[in-house]
Amino acid sequence: MVFARFTLRFVALAGLVLAGIAPASPQSESPVARLALVHPVTARHGMVVSQEAKASQVGVDILKRGGNAVDAAVATGFALAVTLPRAGNIGGGGFMLVHLAAEKKTVAIDYRETAPALTTPNVFLDENGKPDRQKSVFSGLSIGVPGTVAGLELAWRSYGSGRLSFAELVAPAIRLARQGLTVDDDLADSLPFATKNFARHPSSARIFLRPDGTPLRPGDHIALDDLADTLEKIAGRGGQGFYAGPIAEKLVRAVQNAGGQMTLDDLAAYKAIERAPVQGDYRGHKIVSMPPPSSGGAHIIEIANILEAYPLAEQGLNSAATIHQIAEAEKHAFADRARYMGDPDFVKIPLSGLLSKDYAARLRAKISPDRARPASEIAAERPQPYESDQTTHFSVVDEAGNAVSNTYTLNIPYGCGLVVDGAGFLLNDELDDFTAKSGEANLYGLVGGEANLPGPRKRPLSSMSPTLVFKDGELELVTGAAGGSRIISIVLQIILDTIDHGLNVAEAELAPRVHHQWLPDELRVERGLSNDTIRLLEAKGHKIVLREPMGSAYSIARRNGELTGASDPRHRGAAAVGY
Numbered sequence: 001m002v003f004a005r006f007t008l009r010f011v012a013l014a015g016l017v018l019a020g021i022a023p024a025s026p027q028s029e030s031p032v033a034r035l036a037l038v039h040p041v042t043a044r045h046g047m048v049v050s051q052e053a054k055a056s057q058v059g060v061d062i063l064k065r066g067g068n069a070v071d072a073a074v075a076t077g078f079a080l081a082v083t084l085p086r087a088g089n090i091g092g093g094g095f096m097l098v099h100l101a102a103e104k105k106t107v108a109i110d111y112r113e114t115a116p117a118l119t120t121p122n123v124f125l126d127e128n129g130k131p132d133r134q135k136s137v138f139s140g141l142s143i144g145v146p147g148t149v150a151g152l153e154l155a156w157r158s159y160g161s162g163r164l165s166f167a168e169l170v171a172p173a174i175r176l177a178r179q180g181l182t183v184d185d186d187l188a189d190s191l192p193f194a195t196k197n198f199a200r201h202p203s204s205a206r207i208f209l210r211p212d213g214t215p216l217r218p219g220d221h222i223a224l225d226d227l228a229d230t231l232e233k234i235a236g237r238g239g240q241g242f243y244a245g246p247i248a249e250k251l252v253r254a255v256q257n258a259g260g261q262m263t264l265d266d267l268a269a270y271k272a273i274e275r276a277p278v279q280g281d282y283r284g285h286k287i288v289s290m291p292p293p294s295s296g297g298a299h300i301i302e303i304a305n306i307l308e309a310y311p312l313a314e315q316g317l318n319s320a321a322t323i324h325q326i327a328e329a330e331k332h333a334f335a336d337r338a339r340y341m342g343d344p345d346f347v348k349i350p351l352s353g354l355l356s357k358d359y360a361a362r363l364r365a366k367i368s369p370d371r372a373r374p375a376s377e378i379a380a381e382r383p384q385p386y387e388s389d390q391t392t393h394f395s396v397v398d399e400a401g402n403a404v405s406n407t408y409t410l411n412i413p414y415g416c417g418l419v420v421d422g423a424g425f426l427l428n429d430e431l432d433d434f435t436a437k438s439g440e441a442n443l444y445g446l447v448g449g450e451a452n453l454p455g456p457r458k459r460p461l462s463s464m465s466p467t468l469v470f471k472d473g474e475l476e477l478v479t480g481a482a483g484g485s486r487i488i489s490i491v492l493q494i495i496l497d498t499i500d501h502g503l504n505v506a507e508a509e510l511a512p513r514v515h516h517q518w519l520p521d522e523l524r525v526e527r528g529l530s531n532d533t534i535r536l537l538e539a540k541g542h543k544i545v546l547r548e549p550m551g552s553a554y555s556i557a558r559r560n561g562e563l564t565g566a567s568d569p570r571h572r573g574a575a576a577v578g579y
Contacts, residue, residue, distance in 0.1 A: 038506045038507055038510055038569075039504070039506055040504050040505050040506040040557070040564035040565055040566045040576065041564065041565045041566065041576040041577070041578055042562060042563065042564050042565075042578065043562075043563045043564075043565070043578025043579055044399075044561065044562060044563070044578075044579075045063070045398075045399045045578070045579050046060060046063035046064075046069075046072070046396075046397060046398045046399050046563070046578060046579060047060070047395075047396070047397050047556050047563045047565045047576060047577065047578035047579075048060050048063070048072055048076055048394065048395070048396050048576075048577055048578075049394060049395045049396075049554040049555065049556055049565040049566065049567050049574075049575070049576040049577075050076055050080060050392070050393075050394035050395075050554055050567070050574065050575070051080070051084055051087070051088075051392045051393070051394070051482070051552065051554065051567070051568075051571055051573070051574045052079075052080055052083045052084045052088070052573050052574065052575070053573060053574070053575035053577070054079065054083050054176065055076050055079035055080045055083050055084065055088070055394070056076065056394075056567075056574075056575045056576065056577040057575075057577050058075050058076055058079040058172040058173070058176075059072035059073065059075055059076035059079075059394070059396055059577070060072070060577045060578065060579055061075075061172070062075045062164065062169065062172075063396075063398055063399075063579070064579060065163075065164065066161065066163045066164070067160070067161050067163060067164050067169075067398075068159075068160065068161040068398050068400065068402050069098075069099075069396045069397060069398040069402040069403050069404045070098055070155050070156060070159045070160045070161070070402070070404055071156065071160050071161050071163070071164050071169055072396045072398065072404070073096070073152075073155065073394065073396045073404035073406055074152045074153075074155060074156045074160070074166075074169045075169040075170070075172055075173070076394050076396065076406075077148065077152050077394070077406065077408065078090070078152065078169065078170050078172070078173035078231065078234075079172055079173045079176060080392060080394070081148075081173060081227075081231075081425065082173050082176040082177045082181070082224060082227065082231075083176060083181065084392060085181075085187075085208075085414065085426060086187075086190050086194070086390050086410070086413040086414045087390040087391055087392035087408075087409060087410060087413070087482065088392055088408075089146075089148055089408060089409070089410050089415070089425070089426065089428070090146065090148050090149050090230070090231075090234070090242070090425050091146045091148070091251075091410065091415065091420070091425045091426050091427040091428055092113065092146055092147075092148055092408055092409050092410040092411070092415060092427075092428040092430065093111050093112045093113040093144065093146055093147030093148055093151065093408060093409070093428065093430065094111055094112065094147070094148065094151065094391075094406065094407050094408025094409055094464060095108065095109065095110055095111070095112065095290045095294050095406070095407055095408070095462070095464050095466055096108070096109040096111070096151060096155055096404060096405070096406040096407075096466060097109075097277060097288065097289070097290060097403075097404065097405040097406075097466045097467070097468055098155060098159050098402075098403075098404055099288075099401075099402060099403040099404075099468055099475060100159065100402055101400050101401035101402050101403075101475070102400070104473065106277050106288050106468060107158075107159070107274055107275075107276075107277070108274065108275045108276065108277045108290055108291055109151055109154055109155055109272055109273070109274055109275075110151075110272065110273045110274075110275050110290075110291075110293065110294075110459070111147035111148060111150055111151020111152075111154070111272040111273075111408075112144075112147055112293055112294075112430075112459040112460070112462060113144025113145055113146060113147050113428055113430040113431070113459065113460070114144055114145045114147070114266070114270060114457050114458065114459050115144060115145075115431055115434070115454055115455060115456060115457060115458050115459075115460070116144075116145065116260070116261045116262045116263065116266045116456070116457075117263070117265065117266055117269075117456045117457055118261040118263075118456065119261065119431075119454050119455060119456050119457075119458070120454065120455070120456075121453045121454055121455060122437075123135070123141055123431075123454050124136040124141065124431075124432075124434070124436035124437075124454065125436060125437060129437070130437070131436035131437050131440050132436075133432075133443070136429075136431065136432040136434075136436055136442070136443075137411075137412065137416065137429050137432045137443055138197065138200075138416055138417070138429070139258060139259045139260070139416070140254075140255045140256065140257070140258030140259040140260025140261075140262075140416075140418075141259060141260050141261065141431065142260075142416050142428075142429035142430070142431050142432055143255050143258070143260050143262065143415075143416060143418070143427050143428060143429065143430075143431065144428055144430040144431050144460070145262060145266050145267060145270045146242075146251075146270075146427070146428065147270065147272055148408055149234055149238075149239050149242040149243070150239050150242075150243070150270055150271065150272040151272040151408075153166065153238050153239045153272075154272040154274075155404075156169065158274075166235065166238055167235040167236065170231055170234055170235035171235065173231050174228050174231045174232055174235065177224040177225070177227045177228035177231055177424075178224075178225070178228045180221055180222050180223045180224050180225075181221070181222040181224065182219065182220070182221055182222075183216045183217060183218050183219060183220045183221075183222065184218060184572075184573065185218055185572060186571065186572035186573040187216075187573075188215070188216065188217055188218045189572075190413055190414075191208060191215035191216055192215045193413060194208070194413055194414040194417055195209065195213075195214070195215050196417075197414065197416065197417025197418075198414070198417050199213060200417060200418075201258075201417060201418045201419065202421075203254070203418070203419040203420070203421035203422075204417055204418060204419040204426075207222060207223070207224075207419055207424075208222070208414075208419075224424055225424070226422055226423055226424030227423070227424030227425055228424070229423075229424070230242075230247055230423045230424055230425060233245075233246075233247055234247075243267045243268060243270060244264075244267070244268060247420075247423050248264055248267045248268075249264070250420050250421065250422050250423045251267065251420050251423065251427075252264055252266075252267065253421075254418060254419075254420045254421060254427065255418075255427070258416070258418055266457075269457070275291050275344075276291060277289060277290065277291060277297065278290070278291045278297040278298050278301060278351065278355060279301075279355075280301030280304060280305060280355055282301075282304045282305075282308055282495070282499065283308060283499055283500070284471070285469050285470065285471050285476070285495075285499055286469065286470040286471075287300065287301055287304060287467065287468075287469055287495065288467065288468045288469070288470065289301065289465055289466070289467040289468070289491075290407075290464065290465055290466055290467070291344070291351070292341060292342070292343070292344045292349055292351070292461070293341075293342065293343045293344065293459040293460065293461055293462055294461075294462045294463070294464050294465060295337045295341040295461055295462065295463060295488070296462070296463050296464055296465025296467075296487055296488050296491065297465055297467065298341075298351060298354050298355060299333040299334070299336070299337055299354075299488050300465055300467065300488055300491055300492050300495070301354075301355050302329075302332075302333045302336070302354050302355065302359075302360060302363075303326070303329045303330055303333050303488075303492055304492065304495065304496075305355070305356075305357055305359075305360030306325075306329040306332070306333075306360045306363055306364045306367075307325060307326065307329055307496070308360075309361075309364060310322075310325050312325075312496060312500040312501070313500045313501060313502075316501075317497065317501045317503075317511065318511065318512055318514075318528075318529060318533065319533065320533045320536035320537050320540075321369070323514050323523075323525075323529075323533070323537060324369070324372065324537060324540055324542070325367065326489075326492075326493075326496075326514060326516075327372065327514065327516040327523050327542065328367040328368075328372065328373065328516075329363070329364075329367070330488075330489065330515070330516045330517065330518070331373065331375065331378050331516055331518045332363045332366070332378060332381070332518075333488075334446075334485075334516075334517045334518035334519070335375075335378050335379055335380045335381075335518045336354060336380045336381065336383065337446075337461075338380065338446070338447045338448055338449050338518070338519075339379075339380030339449050339451070340354070340380065340383070340449075340451060341448075341451060341452060341461050342451030342452040342453075342458075342461055343452075343458045343459045343460075343461070345458075345459070346455065346458050347451040349451070350383040350384045353382075353383025353384050353385070354383045356383065359381070359383050362381065363381060370540060371540055371541055372523075372537075372540045372541035372542045374521060374541075375518050375519050375520075375521035376521075378518060390409060390410055390411065390412055390413035390414070390415075390482070391407060391408070391409035391411075391464060391481075391482035391483065391484070391487070391551075392407070392408065392409065392482050392552075393405075393406065393407040393464075393466065393480035393481055393482055393552075393553070393554045394406055394480075394554055395478040395479060395480060395554050395555060395556045395565070396478070396556075397475070397478055397556050397558055397563055401474075401475055401558065403468060403475055403478045403556075403558075404478075405466035405467060405468055405478050405479065405480045406466055406480070407464040407465065407466045407480045407481070407482070407487070408464075409428070409430070409464065409482075410426060410427075410428045410429070410430070411428055411429045411430045411432060411433065411443075412429060412443065414426055415427050415428040415429050415430075416428065416429035430460060431454065431460055432460075433452075433460035433461055433462060434448070434452055434453060434454040434458075434460045434461070435447075435448025435449060435450075435452040435453055435454075435461075436454075438450045438453065441519065443484075444463075444484040444485040445485065445517065445519065445520055446463075446485050446517060446519075447518070447519045448461065463484060463485050463486075463487045463488050464480075464487060465480060465481065465487050465488055465491045466480040467479050467480055467491050467495070469495060469498075469499075474558075475558050476557060476558055476559060477494075477495070477498060477505075477555065477556070477557050477558070478555065478556045478557075478558075479491055479494050479495070479505075479553060479554070479555040479556075480553065480554065480555075481494070481551050481552060481553040481554070481568075482551050482552050482553075483550055483551020483552065484551070485515075485517050486513070486515045486517075486524075486550045486551050487551060489513065489514065489515040489516075489550070490513060490515075490550060490551050490552075490553050491553070493508070493511070493513055493514075494508045494509065494553055494555060497511055498557070504557065504564060504566075505555040505556070505557045505564055505565065505566040506564075506566035508553075508555070508566075509553045509555060509566050509567075509568045509569070510569060511528075512525065512526040512527070512528030512529055513525075513526050513549075513550045513551075514526070514529075515547075515550060521543060522543045522544075522545045523537065523542040523543060523544055523545065524545050524547045524550070525544060525545070525546060525547065526546075526547060526548075526549055526550055527546065549570040550570075551568075551570070552567075552568035552570050552571045552574070553568050554566075554567055554568060554574070554576075556576075563578055565578060
């Protein structure tokens with residue numbers, strides 16, 4: 001993802017302020033709030049926080065019309081497919097958590113993309129048996145059967161308010177598509193990085209490139225009439241308007257012309273699935289998150305279980321001790337991810353073992369306070385004995401306390417860069433999230449094992465981590481993030497920063513982020529950590545790598561009937577909107 005230069009400076013400055021202030025207790029006012037550095041948006045009735053302001057407003061307008069959080073989420077999801085083309089989508093997939101306040105029930109909706117039926121375990125290998133990035137990221141073979149339309153429709157049918165029709169929820173997106181987009185600075189920032197992909201496909205070049213083949217510039221207009229026509233068919237027929245008929249035929253033709261193997265039968269067979277969320281307790285708070293094929297929820301809880309025994313609040317926000325403990329815990333979780341995680345419909349995952357407090361204690365015992373263990377010394381443990389770069393996120397809470405945490409994606413910005421000719425929407429390259437070969441890394445450097453090899457109708461593993469946090473049975477936090485493998489770290493740190501360090505959601509999203517994913521063996525940090533902290537971490541043996549701002553989070557906190565929300569300052573154009 002591309003970040004504006006002024007945002008880099010803002011994050012660095014704020015990070016230095018945050019890093020140099022002693023933390024508050026969870027019950028006290030945050031010291032950063034006392035300095036009036038950053039405040040969240042507040043509301044009493046409802047709120048939507050997303051990466052694009054017009055889409056957030058669409059969701060709030062649905063709440064004002066009597067829709068519930070699910071209705072607003074569905075409308076926001078379709079609107080983002082228009083206003084945030086690099087990540088919002090109908091040609092990708094994702095995960096949604098839905099919390100029903102009256103029933104005190106949370107459900108997980110898995111609308112992750114699936115591999116076509118003709119997919120084989122060696123589909124992304126070259127003639128020498130080596131992973132071929134061209135195949136797994138840029139060709140038609142990289143495209144999974146899209147799940148977004150099915151997922152949003154399932155959420156509406158099962159958990160919508162019943163006051164608004166599906167067509168009414170898609171209508172704002174249709175209006176936005178008919179108007180087209182005027183390229184703003186944020187959109188213009190991202191287009192150059194997809195130019196080569198767009199240039200491969202005339203259907204994409206017509207929309208996103210100038211006649212001379214250069215990226216569109218601020219002020220240029222993007223016509224989206226084909227996308228508006230597609231959305232009208234979806235509004236009228238729901239999933240049947242997408243997974244069968246003319247749109248499906250155009251989609252399959254586009255994939256096959258790009259070298260893929262998708263068929264009309266693959267589209268007809270696609271189903272979004274309801275699953276039971278994963279749950280864990282952290283310092284008296286209940287964390288509820290997405291189960292596999294998301295690895296995020298399980299590993300957020302696994303890492304939190306390891307960290308629970310450490311006095312993070314006393315050590316301080318982003319102190320060397322706290323960062324060291326986070327990094328060492330993450331190494332173990334990502335090693336487990338590589339060994340065990342995959343599509344639960346195809347592989348057995350020792351999930352309750354990974355979530356076990358006893359297993360966390362065993363891993364914690366291996367962490368030295370003074371020494372960073374090299375990745376070569378860490379391998380996946382045995383949890384069984386304890387059995388008993390483009391994504392976007394949005395969060396929604398309504399007046400009744402119903403909530404939606406939704407993360408969906410095309411994978412890298414603009415997916416594989418292929419617009420379905422005559423249908424106007426971009427297709428994903430999500431099948432790169434499979435492990436092309438056991439022990440090899442994908443685009444995000446994540447190493448995988450046999451559990452996540454490609455296969456017919458399988459769903460690739462994901463780091464997307466829509467998450468809810470509860471205290472005494474009441475919803476207190478809705479969060480999630482974009483950022484590839486770093487999503488797990490981002491969501492974890494949002495939780496730690498609010499619970500352990502007493503930050504409000506705006507401060508938590510602003511705080512400098514760190515990330516370790518086992519391999520490559522490096523501790524990635526944002527600007528904002530003090531030089532002293534970096535020297536202390538290096539003295540423990542950490543290889544520090546300074547990175548561009550990591551991902552983006554979109555969060556809503558709820559306390560005593562008041563909502564506070566924040567959109568990540570690392571992105572231009574994002575907005576928290578409430579009323």
